[in-house]
Amino acid sequence: MNAAPAAMPTRPRYFTPGVWVVSAIALTGAAALAARYVLGLGAVTNLSDGYPWGLWIAIDVACGVALAAGGFTTAFIAHLVHREEFHPLVRPALLTAMIGYTFVALGVMTDLGRFWAMWHVMLPWMWQGNSVLFEVAICVMTYVTVLYIEFLPIVCERFIGRVRLPGPLARFNGLADSALRRLDAGLGRVMTVFIILGVVLSCMHQSSLGTLMVIAGPKLHPLWQTPMLPMFFLLSAFCVGPAMVVFESLLAARSFRLAPETEILGRLARLIPILLGVYGIGRVIDLLNRGAAPHVLEGSAASVLFAAEFGLGVVAPFALLLGQRARRSTSRLFLAACLVIFGVVLNRLNVFLLGFTPPIESAPYAPSPAEYAVTAGFIAMMVLIYRFLALNFPVIEGLKEVRS
Amino acid sequence: MRAALAAIAVLAAIGAAGAPRSAERPVDRGRTAPTMASPTCLGCHASFGADADVPVNRGRFAHAGDDRVGASAARRTGTPDVVIIGDLANLYGAVVFDHRVHADMSQIAGGCVNCHHHAPEGSPVSACRECHAPERSAGTPTHPSLKGAYHRQCLSCHRDWSHENACGFCHTEQAATGGARVVDASALAHTRFPRLEPSATYRYETPQAPAALVSFQHRDHAQSFGLQCVDCHRAGSCAGCHDGSQGPQESMHRMDSCRSCHAVNACGFCHDQQPRPPFDHAVATGWDPGPQHQHTPCVSCHGRVEAFLRPSSNCRGCHGGLDPQTFDHRITGVPLEGSHAQFACVRCHDASRAEAPATCHGCHADRSYPPQTPGQRN
Amino acid sequence: MSRRDFVRLTGACAATLAAAGVAPAGGEAGDLDADRRGVLVDLTVCIGCRRCEWACRNENNPPAGELHECDDQSVFRSRRRPTSTQLTVVNRSPGPAGGRPVHVKTQCMHCEHPACASACLVGAMRKTPAGPVIYDASRCIGCRYCMVACPFQYASYEYDNALTPQVKKCQLCGNRTQRGELPACVAICPVEALTYGRRDDLLRIAHERLRSCPDQYIDHVYGEHEAGGTSWLYLSDRPFSELGFPTLGSSSPAALTEAIQHGIFKGFAAPVMLFGLLGAVGKLMHAPKESP
CATH class of the missing domain: 3.90.10.10 (Cytochrome C3)
Structure with missing residues (x-):
């Protein structure tokens, strides 16, 4: 994290060598995706009757939702608690959440065997109120909509006074401009509701994502299977939200050659050890309470995974961020954020995939190359879209100045 | 095993x-x-x-x-x-x-x-x-x-x-x-379960040193002594003998079964240092039953097989009360033909030693009789 | 934003989501018919002839092939699970030394309070009052959450179908039972190790057998309580855990998730309260700065 020049005289180019690499990954993913839709899940994935959920649900959906938690946590802190100093972080986090949730939906759709019937979820006569997945689906769908609405002011800001419709449509420029202004004004009046709604919806489905696996019962290893899963999923989403903001802000600053906002990020990061502490203590109490603590030392793969998840992903960043030093050092801050993200990602993997054992012994599941390709491709596409929107919309403070 | x-x-x-x-x-x-x-x-x-x-x-x-x-x-x-x-x-x-x-x-x-x-x-x-x-x-x-x-x-x-x-x-x-x-x-007969081929003799190593070896003459018991499977094998199961995949399960109540017939207390009756050959009447008793008795069940001479009664030495138990008028000589394996059918028993057989084979040279001094007459011996 | 707007929007959102919260449930135990059917399997009688597999194929995935193909015992070398084309399979658990092997027929257990039906977000899995748990492909979106939820994981999926894959599992031969016939597997069983009937009757019969032949069985009817009770019940002379039956508690996995879910969303109180709380936080935290 080298300190970049305070202001760039020119706007960064979209394509850099790194972006070409990312594009190649995205294209590979798109090819694998096409194969999935043409040939079916069986031909492309290693999913089986024993392991009906694989990499896509664990990474694209479970981790995707968790890592998009930056959106609602920053919105809460900046807009509801009115910590105005964090405002510069809100828009990048919102953009991440919007793209992230869009790809969560795409990821779900990719995994659905009858993806063309996805709209059944919206038919009230098909609703099944006992289903945790139903609640998650409705919340995520609503939340994606809310996120798009929350993003609209940014679109308005980008185009108000700069509407340039192509060719013969140019005569509508004025009309479009006034429509945008009216929209912007209207949104401004109700935005608080959407922000609150966004936070409520997030709390609901972040926790319900944990409830999803409670029904798997003994199929999920006792290190993770607990009725407290929804609480832990919510708490860990709170933890990873700020961490994700730190992570991507520092990454974007480096990529766009901007000065890292270490100071403000450091202040945000003060929250992380508090949240991690609550989360970690909760996990420990739960383990002891259920009598599952001995499994930590059983030496199995699960215990190693738990140790990695808890030691590297909870204890280490907690210790790291407790001191002032880490929060002032860009690289330490980045490391701590990475550890928190690692911990949450590994937790979601453990709960959805690695800690799952079918009751009838089946051939172990290892994702196919195509599954990896699709997941990597989705991540690459998100990066590309983020980069495009960050460069073309007033999202990142530093780039705004460059643009204007 | x-x-x-x-x-x-x-x-x-x-x-x-x-x-x-x-x-x-x-x-x-x-x-x-x-x-x-x-x-x-x-x-x-x-x-x-x-x-x-x-x-x-x-x-x-x-x-x-x-x-x-x-x-x-x-x-x-x-x-x-x-x-x-x-x-x-x-x-x-x-x-x-x-x-x-x-x-x-x-x-x-x-x-x-x-x-x-x-x-x-x-x-x-x-x-x-x-x-x-x-x-x-x-x-x-x-x-x-x-x-x-x-x-x-x-x-x-x-x-x-x-x-x-x-x-x-x-x-x-x-x-x-x-x-x-x-x-x-x-x-259908015996096509559906594996035919079991017993050995003639089974040898058991017992802990009774020094005479640790018991030779059990299975064929003798099953064929000559006229015993039935169930006489020794009780409380068995089909699988015990027939299921090769399970390994042999059937176990004879060995000592009990033996003692139910052999009411002897001398260990040496069964236990030995050497393997014993199958029962040979001539070797074991000094009397060769000969081909005439080849198909005679033991019990015919010895009474109940369990008791091992020594038969009377002159065989009168069987041969004493023979009525020459009704006796069918064919059961001896020697059908009598021609003039032989009219002979009195003692013409050929020694009246005091019925077990001794009949002699022909009393009449056929020149040994002119053909080897196959008067009947073909089995 | 005016106060009225706020209230109106809040109400609208809450109403929308509340509708979800009170959507019809997948089948409570109380909805079940007293006459609901089940099947009792006596594992001590089963001879492992796999005719039930053939009959099931013949009923659900014809052509079933030649009957005598069932005589191939080499399939017992590995433990099999039901597949999308073979909804029931028989597995052999080798007996203890000298003992006979035990054959276990596996298929959807048709739980009393099925986790799959509770999990399905579009109601494609449904517990019918008459007993069977029925799959409705016309609703299914193919998420396979039912398979994740199933405590036995006996459902299987047509992964190789690119467009219209279905979850495949035993439907307890609804077509046959409506005609008054026995389910195909029950009908063909040569030794009548399978008994189809009212679940209550089957339980009574099972306990009678346990009482009258205590040395022939272990004292357990698998499925009486497992996972909240199942329509398929098993009697055995060997502990079920040795035969590949999962050891399960007496409550349905769905009971816990539904308790959590309905606990959080009961009357939609918690989300609405959170909404109000956040609104209050927003107003309160804002107020001091705004007031001049």
């Missing part, structure tokens, strides 16, 4: 005893439903469960074609040899069921009640269909239908040892026979 092998071999005697039987008229219970005079097992087998010293039991293990012990109990008492179960045959042909083999074998463990489970000792055997309805009924879910009952009855044992549960094991496919039922019981 050896003991186990021995055990297998003992039951093998049963298999070995069975030669192809002549086809008998089978009873087709399914079609003609003949009235069976509800016989009781005890009606024929007076000694169920008791010691095997009652003559009727002797025939239980004699399979058709085995003349060693004469006609089988089944034939004597009218119990069906073969029952054709055809009530429910549609896809598959009727089952030709070898009742006698099962009845015989069942004596090793369980007895008739193994199958006739509602016919305890002394009660009439009731037909399966009296309790088990031909059609499956929702009203009596506790009762298997006739088909279920038959299948359970057969397969609950057969799965244990033959591991056969294919339809074709018991049924012939209708398609293959054009609807005709195969009723030739001779085709």
